[in-house]
Amino acid sequence: MTTSTPVTAPRPEPDAGHRAPRLAVWKFSSCDGCQLTLLDAEDELLPLAGRVEIAYFLEASRHQEPGPYDLSLVEGSIATPEDEERIRRVRADSRYLVVIGACATAGGIQALRNLADVKEYARTVYARPDYIRTLDRSRPVSDYVPVDFELRGCPIDKGQLLEVVCAFLAGRRPDIPDQSVCFACKARGTVCVTTAHGIPCLGPVTHAGCGAICPAYGRGCYGCFGPVTGARTDALLPLLRRDGLGEREIVRFYRTFNAEAPAFAAAARRAGGQDEAGERDRAGERDRAGEEDSASEHEESEGEGGAA
Amino acid sequence: MTHRSERLLGVSALARVEGEGAMRVTVRDGRVEDVRLSIYEPPRFFEAFLRGRAWTEPPDITARICGICPVAYQLTACAAIEDACGVAVHREEPGIAALRRLLYCGEWIESHTLHVYLLHAPDFLGLPDALTLARTERATVERGLRLKKAGNDLLETLGGRAIHPVNVRLGGFHRLPTGAELARLERQLTQARRDAEEALEWVGGFDFPELEIEHALLALSEPDRYAIDTGTPLAEPGGAFPVRDFERHVTEHQVAHSTALQADLDGRRHLCGPLARWNLNHRRLPAAVQAAAAGAGLGGRCTNPFRSIVVRAAEVLWAVDESLRIIADYRPPSRPHLEVPPRAGIGYAATEAPRGTLYHRYELDAEGGVRSAVIVPPTAQNQRAVESDLRDFVQARLDLDDAELTRQCEQAIRNYDPCISCAAHFLDLTVDRG
Ligand code: SF4
Ligand code: SF4
Numbered sequence: 001m002t003t004s005t006p007v008t009a010p011r012p013e014p015d016a017g018h019r020a021p022r023l024a025v026w027k028f029s030s031c032d033g034c035q036l037t038l039l040d041a042e043d044e045l046l047p048l049a050g051r052v053e054i055a056y057f058l059e060a061s062r063h064q065e066p067g068p069y070d071l072s073l074v075e076g077s078i079a080t081p082e083d084e085e086r087i088r089r090v091r092a093d094s095r096y097l098v099v100i101g102a103c104a105t106a107g108g109i110q111a112l113r114n115l116a117d118v119k120e121y122a123r124t125v126y127a128r129p130d131y132i133r134t135l136d137r138s139r140p141v142s143d144y145v146p147v148d149f150e151l152r153g154c155p156i157d158k159g160q161l162l163e164v165v166c167a168f169l170a171g172r173r174p175d176i177p178d179q180s181v182c183f184a185c186k187a188r189g190t191v192c193v194t195t196a197h198g199i200p201c202l203g204p205v206t207h208a209g210c211g212a213i214c215p216a217y218g219r220g221c222y223g224c225f226g227p228v229t230g231a232r233t234d235a236l237l238p239l240l241r242r243d244g245l246g247e248r249e250i251v252r253f254y255r256t257f258n259a260e261a262p263a264f265a266a267a268a269r270r271a272g273g274q275d276e277a278g279e280r281d282r283a284g285e286r287d288r289a290g291e292e293d294s295a296s297e298h299e300e301s302e303g304e305g306g307a308a
Numbered sequence: 309m310t311h312r313s314e315r316l317l318g319v320s321a322l323a324r325v326e327g328e329g330a331m332r333v334t335v336r337d338g339r340v341e342d343v344r345l346s347i348y349e350p351p352r353f354f355e356a357f358l359r360g361r362a363w364t365e366p367p368d369i370t371a372r373i374c375g376i377c378p379v380a381y382q383l384t385a386c387a388a389i390e391d392a393c394g395v396a397v398h399r400e401e402p403g404i405a406a407l408r409r410l411l412y413c414g415e416w417i418e419s420h421t422l423h424v425y426l427l428h429a430p431d432f433l434g435l436p437d438a439l440t441l442a443r444t445e446r447a448t449v450e451r452g453l454r455l456k457k458a459g460n461d462l463l464e465t466l467g468g469r470a471i472h473p474v475n476v477r478l479g480g481f482h483r484l485p486t487g488a489e490l491a492r493l494e495r496q497l498t499q500a501r502r503d504a505e506e507a508l509e510w511v512g513g514f515d516f517p518e519l520e521i522e523h524a525l526l527a528l529s530e531p532d533r534y535a536i537d538t539g540t541p542l543a544e545p546g547g548a549f550p551v552r553d554f555e556r557h558v559t560e561h562q563v564a565h566s567t568a569l570q571a572d573l574d575g576r577r578h579l580c581g582p583l584a585r586w587n588l589n590h591r592r593l594p595a596a597v598q599a600a601a602a603g604a605g606l607g608g609r610c611t612n613p614f615r616s617i618v619v620r621a622a623e624v625l626w627a628v629d630e631s632l633r634i635i636a637d638y639r640p641p642s643r644p645h646l647e648v649p650p651r652a653g654i655g656y657a658a659t660e661a662p663r664g665t666l667y668h669r670y671e672l673d674a675e676g677g678v679r680s681a682v683i684v685p686p687t688a689q690n691q692r693a694v695e696s697d698l699r700d701f702v703q704a705r706l707d708l709d710d711a712e713l714t715r716q717c718e719q720a721i722r723n724y725d726p727c728i729s730c731a732a733h734f735l736d737l738t739v740d741r742g
Contacts, residue, residue, distance in 0.1 A: 033375020033471040039378060039426060040460055040470055046446070060426065061437030062718065109372045112357040113614040120356075151620040155375060155471040217475045218644075219482040222368065224472070237547045252361060256369065306516075 003179050007038040021169050024056035024069040026090050028076030028083050028112055029138060032142030033155040034101035035059050035075045041158050048162075052169065074147075077103040077110060077138040084144060086137075096168050099141045100161065102154035106226055106261040109154070110138040112272070114260055135166035140260070148175060152207045154224040160209050180204055181221050181226040184212035193220055200243040202253060205231035222256065225264035237271065247272035309364055323561045333702050333715065336717070340706075343670045345691050352362060355681045363389050363650045363676035364733035365477055370668070370683065371472045376422070379415040379463070380661035383408055383478040383537055388668040389478055392655025395648045397480060398538065403641030404480040410535045410634045411476070412659070416536065416627040417459030417500070419662040420620040424451030425512060428617050431719035448510065451503050455624065458500035462631065465489050478646030494635045504628045506653040508621040512604025517716070518612045519701055522694045524578035527585045528557070528660050533587075534592045534626060536660045542588050546574055547557055552656045554667045558684060571684060576643065579726065580664030583618035586610050597626045613697055613723040620662075650676025690724050697723075 025035050039045065039060060055065035072094035078087055092095055102108050114137045141147055151164055158177055177183075181203035182194035185192065193199040193215045201220030203212070207228040213219045227233075233254075240250050254268040334342040354373055358366055366385040368447050368589050371378035375736075386408075390397060398405040426438045429452075435441050442449040460470040466485055467473025528539030541557070542548045549557055560571045572578060588610055590598065601622040610619065652674040654702065658667040664686030671679040705713055 031372050031375040033378070033380075036375045036422075037424065040456075042457040045453065046439070046442050046449065048440070053436075054439065061439065062430075062715075063436035063440075078625075084377070092677070107352075109357075110352040110371065113353055116357065154372065155469075165509060210469070214474045214482075217468045217482045219474065219477070221699070222474075249362070252365070256365075 012247065018161065020051065020053040021070040022055040022065065022068075023052045023165070024067070024072045024090075024094065025059070026056075026072060026074045026076075026086075027058070028074065028087070029079035029102070030101065030103045030108065032059065032075070034103070035073070037100075037156050037161055038073075044162055048165070052165075052260070058261045067248075069094045069259060071096045071098065073139055073165075074099045075101055076109045078141060078144055078271030079110060079135055080146040081135065087144050088222075089140055089225070096148045096167065097141075097145070098149045098151060098164055100145050100151045100153075100156050102226055102257050102261075103138075104141050104225065105150040105152055105186050105265075106258045107138045107140050109257050112255065113138060115255070138260075149155065151176070151209075153209055153224040157209045157211065164193075178229050179208045179227070180231075181206045181208050181210070181212050181215070183210040184210070185215050188212050188216060190215045192308050193218065194239060194243065198243045200240050200245050200253070202236070204236050205233050205267070223264065224257045226258035226261040227288065231267075232264040233263060233267035331698065331721065332487050333698065333717070335702070335706065338557075338706060340699050340703045343695045343702070345493065345695045345698075355683055358670075359683040361678050363393070363648075363670070363672050363678060364669075366621070366670065366678065366681065367427060367476055367478065368472075368474075370514060371684070373685070375663060376419055376469050377661045377663065377666075378472045379412055379467070380659060380666050382473065383412060384657050384659045384661075384666050384668045385670075387475065387657035387659065388655040388670050389672070390648055390655065390671055391657055392653040392672050393609045393648045393651055394522060394653075395479060395646055397491055397646060400646055401643070403639055404645065405537075405635050406638060407466060407481065407484070407641075409412050410475070410631055412537050412632045412740065413627040413634070414462030414466065416503075417631070417660050418462045419454055419459075419622055420624045420627070421459060421507070423662075424507065424617055424620050425449065425623070426565065428719075428722050429511065430512075430618075431715075432516075434616070436569070447478060447515075451506060454502055455503040455507060457502075458496050458628070460498060462493055465493055470707040471628055477540060478648040479644055480641070480643075482644060484640060484644045490635050490638065494632065495631050497635070499580060501625070502630050504621070504625040508600055508604045508625055511617050511621045512606075514617070516612055517660060517701075517719075519613060519697070519704075519720075520611045521613060521697055522611055523696070524573050524576045525584040525587055526573050526578050526580045526665055526689070530592065530663060532592070534589055534630070538659070539658075541665065541707075543573055543578075544588060551658050551667070554656065554684070555669070555682065558667070558689065560684060560688060567636065569691040572688075572692060574685055579693040580686050580689050581662075582616045582623065582664075583610055583613060584618045585623070585660065585665065590615070593622075593626055594629065597622060597629060601624055613720065616723045623662075648676070664690060665686065687724075694721060694724055 055069055072090055078084055099105055118136045151160060164174040190212055194201045199220045202223040203221040205227055206221050206223045207225040209225050250271040251268045254264040259262050322703055331343045367382045367482035370385045372380040372383050430441060431435050438449050447599045453588055463470040466474040525544045526533040527542060540548045541551055558571050604618050605619050650672055654671045656669050658665055666686055667684040669682040673679055
C-alpha cells in the first residue's frame with residue numbers, strides 16, 4: 001500500500017467564479033480523534049476558517065451545506081450497511097476525497113473483528129445481539145470508493161493534516177514523505193531504543209509522520225501509523241525475537257491499530273497466526289519440537305506473555 | 309400547543325464513545341408521549357477483543373474508544389489492572405500518582421474548554437459555531453483556543469501527544485518530564501489561569517433557559533480534595549460504596565433503540581458528570597475557585613442542566629490551579645514506573661472523566677491474559693437522564709415551531725457530553741402529521 005492512491009475519482013467541477021473552497025469532514029466508525037486533530041490546530045484554526053468555507057463539519061458546526069464539496073476529509077472505517085451507502089454519496093459529492101487515520105485507511109482497531117466471529121463478539125457485549133446491525137468486517141474506505149489520498153496515523157498528525165489540506169486547496173500533491181519511523185528518529189537525534197536498550201520496536205516497518213514520538217519517550221514504536229511502503233517485516237522478525245517477543249506477542253504487536261493493513265496482516269500471519277486456533281496449534285507444535293528460541297514464554301496455551 | 313395532534317421530532321445522530329445516535333420525540337395531543345435517545349454508532353466491540361490480549365495492552369487499546377477523553381480510558385485501565393495485580397501506585401510512588409493527576413488535569417482543561425467554547429457556547433449566543441463567533445468576537449475565541457492549547461501542551465509534554473498519548477503505561481510512565489519541561493508548563497499555566505477566570509466570568513453571564521431537574525447523582529468523592537483520578541463512588545441517594553461493588557449499583561441494560569447500553573443506579577435513572585460532581589463535591593474545591601464560581605452564579609446546589617457549562621468552566625479554573633499546585637509540589641519519583649507483574653485476579657477502578665464516572669473491570673489469568681473486560685462509560689449512564697430532561701423540556705415548549713424546538717433540544721443534549729454533542733449537530737427534524 002502506498003501513502004496515496006492514484007487520482008481516479010470523478011470530480012464535480014467547482015462553481016464558476018471565485019469563491020472559497022468548500023471543506024467537508026465526515027465520520028464513520030471511529031473515535032473522533034482524527035477529526036478532533038483539526039480542532040486541536042488551535043493556532044491555525046481561525047486562519048484556515050478564513051480561507052475555506054466549512055460546509056459540513058458536525059463536530060465544529062451545526063451549519064450544514066449540501067454538496068458538492070471541493071475537499072472531503074473522511075474519518076472512520078466502513079462497518080455497517082448504511083456506511084456502505086453513505087460513503088458512495090460522499091464520494092459522488094466530493095471533488096477530492098482524502099481519508100484520515102488508521103480506521104479509514106486500514107479498518108482501524110475495530111477491524112480486529114475481521115479475525116473473529118462477529119456474532120460471538122456481539123453476544124459478548126450485548127444481551128440482545130439481535131438488535132445490533134453491523135457488517136462482519138470493518139474495512140477501509142478504499143475498499144468501496146476511489147480515494148485521492150490516504151493520511152496515516154492513529155491519530156493522524158496535526159502538521160501532516162494541515163499540509164494535506166493546504167496542498168489540496170492549492171492544487172498540488174501533499175508533501176508527505178514515505179519513510180519509516182527510523183528516519184524520523186535519526187532526524188530527531190533519538191538514540192535507537194532497539195540498538196541501545198533492546199526494546200522491541202516496529203519503527204523500521206512503520207510509516208513516519210508522528211515525529212517518532214515513542215522512541216523519544218523511551219518506548220518502542222507500536223505501529224500506530226501502519227506499514228511503510230515496502231515494509232521489510234521479515235528482516236525485523238529476528239530482532240523482535242532477540243528482544244524477547246514470542247510468536248503470539250509478535251502477532252498481537254502487528255494486530256492492533258492497523259491489523260488489516262496488508263503488510264501488517266501478512267506479517268502477523270507469517271509470525272504464526274492464521275487464526276487463533278491455528279496460532280495455538282502451531283505454537284504447540286513448535287513447543288513440542290523444541291525449535292523455538294523462547295518457548296518458555298508461550299508454552300501455556302492460555303498464557304499471554306508480556307508485551308513491550 | 310400546535311395545531312397538529314402529533315409531532316415527531318427526529319434527531320438523527322448523537323455520539324458516544326462509540327459515536328453516532330439519534331433522538332426521537334413523539335408528541336400526541338399536546339403531551340410528550342415518548343422520548344428516545346438512540347445510539348446507532350456501529351458497535352466497535354472493545355470488550356470482546358480485549359479478551360486474549362496481554363495485561364499490558366488495555367491502556368493503549370481502550371484509549372481508542374474516545375479521542376476526546378483518551379487519558380480517562382488509559383488511567384482507568386491502568387488503575388483497574390494494577391488493582392488486579394496488587395500494585396498501589398499512590399502508596400508506593402506518590403510522585404508518579406501526582407504526574408498522573410497532572411496529566412488528567414491536562415485532559416480536563418482541553419476537553420472541557422473544547423466543550424465550553426467550541427461545542428456549547430455558540431448555542432447560548434444563537435450562532436451555528438465558534439468560527440462564526442470569531443468574526444465578531446475574535447479575541448474571545450482566541451482566548452478559548454489559547455486555554456485549550458494550554459491543556460493540550462500539558463498532554464503533549466507528559467503524554468507525548470494530546471490524542472492517544474503514548475507515554476502512559478502500567479505502573480506509571482515510560483519517561484518522566486524534565487525540570488525544564490515542567491517550568492515551561494508552569495509559565496504557560498500561569499497565563500492560562502487568567503484565561504480560565506475570564507472564561508468562567510463569560511459563561512456565567514449567559515442566559516440560561518429555566519429548567520430545574522432532580523436526578524439521582526453519582527460521582528467519585530474524596531475527603532480532602534476534588535476527586536478525579538481516585539476516589540470512592542458516592543451516590544445520592546444511597547451514599548458511598550466500594551468501587552468493586554460498582555456493577556451491583558450501576559446496572560446496564562440494553563434497549564432496542566440503541567447500540568449503547570443504558571445504565572441506572574440502584575434502579576433509578578441517574579446523572580454523572582459536571583452537575584453530579586458539583587452537587588456532591590463542590591465543598592472540596594479550594595476557596596478561591598468556589599468564590600469565582602459563586603461570582604459566576606453557581607450557588608450551593610445546581611439542578612439546571614444548562615448551567616453545566618458554568619460548572620465546566622469552574623472545573624477548568626480548578627484544573628489549572630491544581631496543575632500549578634502539582635508542579636510546585638513535585639518531587640521526582642525514583643523511577644518512571646513500578647513493575648506490575650501479572651497474577652490471576654480481578655481488578656476494579658473508576659475515575660472521573662470530564663463527562664462523568666468511567667468504570668473498568670478486568671479479569672486476568674496467571675500469565676496476565678485478559679479473560680474478560682467490562683467498561684461502563686459516562687454516556688451510557690447519562691442516557692436515561694437526558695431522555696427524561698428532554699421530556700420535561702419539550703413539554704414546556706410545545707408552542708415553539710419545529711425548527712426552534714429542535715435547535716433547543718440540541719442545546720439541551722449538548723449540556724451533557726462532548727461526544728453526544730458533536731453528533732447532536734446531526735439534528736434533523738422530521739414532522740409526522742398524524
Ligand atoms: S484512526 Fe485512531 S484516532 Fe483516528 S479515528 Fe480511528 S481510532 Fe480514532
Ligand atoms: S512511534 Fe510508532 S507507535 Fe509511536 S506514535 Fe509514532 S508511529 Fe505511533
